[in-house]
Amino acid sequence: MPAYAPAALLFLVFCVSVLRERRRFSNAVILGLAVLCALGALLYRLARSGSPSVPYVVGALAALAAVALLVLVCFLFLNGVRMLRKEGRSPSNLLSLLAALAILGVVALLATAAVVRTPVLIGLATAAGGLALYFAFLFLCFVCYAFLYGRLRVRRRADFVVVLGSGLIGGSTVPPLLAGRLKRGRAVHARLTGRGGSPVLITSGGQGPDEDLPESHAMADHLIAQGFPAHLIEREDRSTNTEENLRYSRAIMEKAKPGYRCVVVTNNYHAFRAALTARRVGIRGQVVGSPTAAYFWPNAMLREFTAILVDYRQSNAAMCVIIVLGGVAAWYAA
Known part of the structure; x- marks a missing residue:
């Protein structure tokens, strides 16, 4: 069992690190090192066992890796x-x-x-x-x-739901990818409201050179057309990238409620990097993702x-x- 001690120690460090701050890339690396150490310990014990099947196991693993x-x-x-x-x-x-x-x-x-x-x-x-x-x-x-x-549960309390923007079709139309984010944002907002909260939904996105209006305005119009209450929407219309999305949205949230908590919504492939950026700019909240093709x-x-x-x-x-x-x-x- 001592061979597994490094893997166990690294996994313990991983658990503590996630509990303290889940939005760190170092968490991913520590988990990977723990798995590597566990696999190394398993192979070491297999080699030390002296079993005649060891060469066949090694050959099978090599063939599996090649395939x-x-x-x-x-x-x-x-x-x-x-x-x-x-x-x-x-x-x-x-x-x-x-x-x-x-x-x-x-x-x-x-x-x-x-x-x-x-x-x-x-x-x-x-x-x-x-x-x-x-x-x-x-x-x-x-x-x-x-x-x-992406499978961590959303905290019970949040004062804001921030939906990150993306490019518009034809300069004014919300594309399917962004519509998916808005749908997930509505679902998160409904869940938080059902728990007794009254969060504000922030649509975040400025106006690109090929767009007729800011992304946040098109996003808000899309939500309102689907029946979402207009008075619960706040528009952040200055940002041009993810970091600015989060910085400018943070300014809105801090002004309205200094001790805020929030949930940021983007696509699932982008959620973890957005979480790393959110930590770097000082956002107090979690990032969740919507499905992608x-x-x-x-x-x-x-x-x-x-x-x-x-x-x-x-x-x-x-x-x-x-x-x-x-x-x-x-x-x-x-």
Whole structure:
């Protein structure tokens, strides 16, 4: 059992950290490390058991990993093609396709280095493999914890429901994605009202250069047309991105009620990153997500993950430098 002590300790740290503040990316990393330590302890005990089935188990795990990698590449490639057909050829819609090509590139480099075994290829393969493992680990941590975060229950008391905006169709029409956010916002508002509260719903979004009116006004009109009381809507119409959505909405809430609590509504793929941003700007509340079309989700999660890497660019850059230096060391040692 001592082999499982690091995993147990990390899981305890994870639980304490979530209880103190659930909106931290470090929670995702700690959970991932706990799982890695648990798997390492399991493999260690299996190897120490001396069972004749150990080679077969290891072979089966290796084969399963290879098949999973092949399935992942095919899935990302097909999803990338579908994104291009449905959403257009913008750079953000290429992420699934680029991820599939990156995985194939790293696998090809590792296979070539294993066969040719020149110092340069060994160094490049070491660096590329290390970077791939690092980003794959972070991505899995992000996806798993984002899934868990999205299933945390909304606190019983909230004074505001903030719905984050997105682009309008034709400059004035609420698109289906934003309509889904507004529907979830109404559901959260109804639940809080049913518990005896009287929250105000804030529609948050400014006016883009290709829009005829601020997003928040179009969102409010959409809600009112569906029967939502107009006097319970507050419009935040200055923001141009998620951080400004939250900063300007916070100013409205603090002015109306300094000790406020709120629930922020966005799409499910965006909920965890919005929660990280909410913590950074000092929002007192939780973020919940509305459903997103299945084909859109993989590419959107990759986009959110890329944005989080940029948000934590200093620590990620430091880790990348260390990994690349490891590749240089392998080059010299070969």
